[in-house]
Amino acid sequence: MKKLLIALGILLTSLNYVGAQSHQVETYKGSVEFVNEVDCQAGLGEEYVCFTYDVYIKELDDSVETMVSTLEQSSEAFKVGDSVYLTNMEGLEGESTWSITGYSRSSSIFIWTGLFLVLILVVGGKKSIGSVLSLILSFLVIYLFLIPQVVSTGNILLYGVISVFIILSLGMYLAHGFRRLTTIALLSTLIGILITSIFSLLLMNTLNINGMGEETAFLLSSQMEGNLDIRVLFFVSIILGASGVLDDVVIGQVTSMNEIYEVNRDLSVNELYKRTMNVGKEHVASMINTLFIVYAGSSLPLVVLMYLSNRNIGTLVSIDMISEEIVRTLAISMSLLLVVPISTYIGSLMISRMSKTAKN
Numbered sequence: 428m429k430k431l432l433i434a435l436g437i438l439l440t441s442l443n444y445v446g447a448q449s450h451q452v453e454t455y456k457g458s459v460e461f462v463n464e465v466d467c468q469a470g471l472g473e474e475y476v477c478f479t480y481d482v483y484i485k486e487l488d489d490s491v492e493t494m495v496s497t498l499e500q501s502s503e504a505f506k507v508g509d510s511v512y513l514t515n516m517e518g519l520e521g522e523s524t525w526s527i528t529g530y531s532r533s534s535s536i537f538i539w540t541g542l543f544l545v546l547i548l549v550v551g552g553k554k555s556i557g558s559v560l561s562l563i564l565s566f567l568v569i570y571l572f573l574i575p576q577v578v579s580t581g582n583i584l585l586y587g588v589i590s591v592f593i594i595l596s597l598g599m600y601l602a603h604g605f606r607r608l609t610t611i612a613l614l615s616t617l618i619g620i621l622i623t624s625i626f627s628l629l630l631m632n633t634l635n636i637n638g639m640g641e642e643t644a645f646l647l648s649s650q651m652e653g654n655l656d657i658r659v660l661f662f663v664s665i666i667l668g669a670s671g672v673l674d675d676v677v678i679g680q681v682t683s684m685n686e687i688y689e690v691n692r693d694l695s696v697n698e699l700y701k702r703t704m705n706v707g708k709e710h711v712a713s714m715i716n717t718l719f720i721v722y723a724g725s726s727l728p729l730v731v732l733m734y735l736s737n738r739n740i741g742t743l744v745s746i747d748m749i750s751e752e753i754v755r756t757l758a759i760s761m762s763l764l765l766v767v768p769i770s771t772y773i774g775s776l777m778i779s780r781m782s783k784t785a786k787n
Contacts, residue, residue: 456531457482457491459509465495478504480527482513493525505530561598568593569667581654587663591620591670603678608685611777612678615770619673620666623762627665630754636661640747661751669759676714676763677770680707684774700775707767715760722752 461481471477480493493513498504505511510531516524547555568590576586595616603609630636638644638661648657684703688694694702723730726749733743743749 453515454528455484455486455513455515457484457511457513459505459507459511460490462504462507463492467495467497471497474499476504480505482511482525482527484513491525493527496527510534557602557604561602564597564601565594577655577660578651581651581656583656583659583663587659587667591666592617594667595620595670595674599674599678607777607781608681609678611774612674612681612770615677615681615766615773616670616673618769619677619762619766620670622765623666623669623673623758624662626758626761627662627754630758631658631662634750634754636747636751636754638662638751640749640751665755665758668755669762672714672718672759673762673766676707676710677766679710680767680770681774683707684771685778688778696775696779699779700771703771703775704768707771711763711767714763718756718760722756726752 459480460483463479463481465477465479467475467477475497476499478496478498480496481490482493483490491513496504505527512528512531513525514528516526544559547559551558572593573586573590577583580586596613599609599613599616603612636658638657638659639648644657644661647660648655680703683706684699687702688699729746729748730743733746733749744753
């Protein structure tokens with residue numbers, strides 16, 4: 428079983444179709460050499476200032492001048508020495524036009540990520556190695572398998588479900604070991620994903636959610652020329668997010684149950700269930716509040732903006748982007764409420780049975 432799961436993970440995460448590359452935009456990394464303040468177009472007020480940048484691109488061994496950037500006086504332009512990314516576009520008359528897309532942050536991100544991984548190992552010790560491997564696996568599955576397959580085939584649902592299964596099965600065994608407790612947690616989590624899927628579809632149909640609440644959804648749909656079902660992509664994003672939350676709750680529940688049973692092996696199935704549910708209720712209460720805070724925080728700038736223009740709560744929650752987050756929160760939260768008693772019941776039966784089998 429172990430070898431089969433590992434082989435399956437290596438095979439699927441190594442797939443990266445060439446077809447997905449046709450949608451990529453070629454970018455270059457460069458360093459700002461000069462900042463040139465230029466005259467703005469007619470009609471712009473004194474509160475605006477315009478710049479072009481001379482950027483050296485090491486890959487091309489050449490310096491290029493970017494198109495004019497318009498900023499407010501209070502905004503800060505790129506500075507000499509800043510590491511940036513640029514894209515090259517063809518102008519209306521066939522001329523080459525360069526544009527800075529943003530800072531190059533990859534080095535800093537890799538350094539901070541490395542520190543994060545070191546911190547995990549220092550605090551968690553050897554036991555956390557599996558968690559790090561699980562994290563890396565999740566990244567590889569999403570970036571090297573799910574995204575390329577979705578872009579090249581457009582079959583979001585199929586590859587979304589496969590990705591969730593791989594992330595859960597391989598990830599849980601890597602993080603928590605190849606043991607029966609992990610199998611119980613995996614089974615319970617998969618049931619939770621099914622419940623999340625049902626709630627998500629019901630909520631999406633009831634609230635008329637089409638997944639186009641964010642500007643990025645429109646841009647993606649346009650980039651794919653309408654060949655990608657954004658509604659299905661939104662649905663898959665919910666179950667993908669739910670997999671991590673449900674995994675955390677279920678593994679904690681099953682582990683707590685096992686510890687309770689180890690202390691008193693004379694507990695009946697019902698007694699074991701009741702005692703473990705006391706722990707589960709506390710876990711669920713804090714997790715649901717955490718979910719709400721996380722989603723509220725991610726949408727806070729938009730909520731504040733909408734509040735300034737219209738303070739009616741009914742209008743606010745009806746905004747597409749806010750409605751989508753409400754659907755995401757409700758679907759996962761309701762699944763949590765159900766998966767805790769389900770996982771506890773399955774665990775109490777199987778742990779008791781495993782103990783009796785071992786005695787015989």
